[in-house]
Amino acid sequence: MKDKYIFPAIFQACEEGGYCVTFPDLPGCITEGDTMEEAFYMAKDALLLHLWCMEDEGDIIPEPTLPDMIQVIAGGFVSLVEVWMPSMRDKMANKAVNKTLTLPKWLNDLAEQEKVNFSYILQNALKQYLGVSEYRPAIKK
Secondary structure (H helix, E strand, O other): OOOEEEEEEEEEEOOOOOEEEEOOOOOOOEEEEOOHHHHHHHHHHHHHHHHHHHHHOOOOOOOOOOHHHOOOOOOOEEEEEEEEHHHHHHHHHOOOOOOOOOOOHHHHHHHHHOOOOHHHHHHHHHHHHHOOOOOOOOOOO
16 A cells, blocks of 8 residues: 555546546546536545545555546546545544444443443443554554
């Protein structure tokens, strides 16, 4: 996994107005924006999420095609889009997830009576059990 990726994107006018953005090397990575500025912002956001999903699923991330090798229809253009992955990886690793768990009714009733924050208690118990105190990014090999 790399910390930074740079991929070429094709920007062209959408039929409905605004700009459509596609990434020739990444099928399914498509976005759009009403203005050029919004299209560039959305392109970066789409690329970041698409690459994070590929990493998370263990997909092979292709080498980007050189911009001058990409053919574009009249009125469109190619621009390079750069993304920084560590912040996205940290954000997704710290994202809250819901878990369903089972407790004896008497324990649940007592905890609710005492206004226990179940999430807080479970997080602290898991950290203690696993011997960790905070999120640590995976070490690169």
